[in-house]
Amino acid sequence: LASIQKVVVTLTAFNEAASISAVVESILKQGYSCVVVDDCSEDGTGEIAAKLGAKVVRHTENLGQGWALLTCFKAALLEPFEIIIEMDADGQHNASEIHLFLERLANSQADIVVGSRILGSNHSDANIIRRTFLPYVTGLINFLTGYQITDAMCGFRAFRASSLRNVLPVLNNMLEPQYIASEMFLRFARLGLVVEEVPIHMQNRHSGKSYKGMLRYGFGIARTILRTMLDPKYWRARKP
Amino acid sequence: MKITLVTLTIACISLLEVVRTLIKFKMDRIGIRAGILWVCLWLGILFFSLFPAKLDFVFNLSSMANRLYFLFLLAIYILFILVFELHSKVETLSHRVSKLNHELAIARYSTECIYSTNEEKATTKTENKNQLEEYSDVSYSNSSTPDQ
Numbered sequence: 001l002a003s004i005q006k007v008v009v010t011l012t013a014f015n016e017a018a019s020i021s022a023v024v025e026s027i028l029k030q031g032y033s034c035v036v037v038d039d040c041s042e043d044g045t046g047e048i049a050a051k052l053g054a055k056v057v058r059h060t061e062n063l064g065q066g067w068a069l070l071t072c073f074k075a076a077l078l079e080p081f082e083i084i085i086e087m088d089a090d091g092q093h094n095a096s097e098i099h100l101f102l103e104r105l106a107n108s109q110a111d112i113v114v115g116s117r118i119l120g121s122n123h124s125d126a127n128i129i130r131r132t133f134l135p136y137v138t139g140l141i142n143f144l145t146g147y148q149i150t151d152a153m154c155g156f157r158a159f160r161a162s163s164l165r166n167v168l169p170v171l172n173n174m175l176e177p178q179y180i181a182s183e184m185f186l187r188f189a190r191l192g193l194v195v196e197e198v199p200i201h202m203q204n205r206h207s208g209k210s211y212k213g214m215l216r217y218g219f220g221i222a223r224t225i226l227r228t229m230l231d232p233k234y235w236r237a238r239k240p
Numbered sequence: 241m242k243i244t245l246v247t248l249t250i251a252c253i254s255l256l257e258v259v260r261t262l263i264k265f266k267m268d269r270i271g272i273r274a275g276i277l278w279v280c281l282w283l284g285i286l287f288f289s290l291f292p293a294k295l296d297f298v299f300n301l302s303s304m305a306n307r308l309y310f311l312f313l314l315a316i317y318i319l320f321i322l323v324f325e326l327h328s329k330v331e332t333l334s335h336r337v338s339k340l341n342h343e344l345a346i347a348r349y350s351t352e353c354i355y356s357t358n359e360e361k362a363t364t365k366t367e368n369k370n371q372l373e374e375y376s377d378v379s380y381s382n383s384s385t386p387d388q
Contacts, residue, residue, distance in 0.1 A: 070342060075349050078346075
């Protein structure tokens with residue numbers, strides 16, 4: 001297992017003042033470093049996280065979760081961390097499950113470990129639209145990438161920092177960073193990155209609401225997949 | 241070809257607009273695609289104002305009974321092209337602004353990190369930072385870092 005000092009947990013947050021303290025505390029209590037990307041919150045989310053001891057990166061405009069995630073990666077790569085964990089700041093992901101990701105990374109050749117709400121026991125609690133469409137989106141991504149994952153849209157993931165460093169040029173040239181997950185899997189598959197998954201258990205949001213409109217989000221994912229497939233750089237990319 | 245005051249005015253305006261578009265293009269204020277589009281449009285107006293009879297040929301080609309309908313359709317088509325151009329431009333600019341904001345956030349964070357840690361850690365960060373800069377459009381360097 002990677003030493004705890006070499007693990008950083010990154011959170012992307014927009015107006016999550018009510019839940020951020022519990023999430024940051026649960027991460028810091030376990031000894032992990034925590035980087036929060038405050039996506040131009042107006043409720044003091046960033047200040048709360050900073051007071052608790054998290055490192056805070058601030059966007060001056062609200063850019064959306066995808067851009068915030070890219071900021072997370074780059075901020076984490078500025079320091080000599082070995083593992084980068086990505087989590088939601090709304091309290092839906094359980095920090096006590098981080099060790100599952102670390103164990104899988106330690107015992108496999110995986111570059112990325114994705115949490116799966118389907119393999120976890122409480123997927124049936126999810127929103128009905130999400131529950132219906134998630135298998136189709138995941139199936140499409142599996143078909144295009146050759147991966148065999150059950151939940152491509154889960155925001156609880158772990159990355160090997162060395163693998164992310166190798167694909168930095170790809171991260172810097174994402175066509176649709178606001179729908180990063182689908183484009184990331186397509187491009188990473190071309191570069192030969194190995195993806196595995198672990199079951200996770202979702203919790204209820206501590207507070208707040210999701211800013212992802214399902215219809216807009218679905219359309220965005222479809223557009224991202226199409227644009228990526230039409231990008232010549234995607235087809236030119238080869239395994240190192 | 242019967243030249244009236246109206247046709248002469250339209251022809252002069254069209255010619256002026258062609259010249260203005262070419263100057264704008266030369267001064268790099270418009271792109272090649274927009275330049276070609278506007279020059280073609282104004283040259284078309286210039287041509288049909290001088291030779292209005294030639295419009296009959298175009299109307300016959302369109303097989304439309306009413307000439308007015310044809311002109312409306314043509315105008316809508318041109319407007320569609322312009323809206324598409326504007327939409328593409330706004331989307332590109334929006335992407336660039338987002339990227340700039342994102343890079344700015346990283347640059348500021350990088351500077352804060354360098355200030356807040358000791359020299360040894362800062363050196364490690366500078367090495368990683370250099371690697372990020374290699375692939376990025378902006379520099380994360382700050383001229384007043386403590387180790388300089």
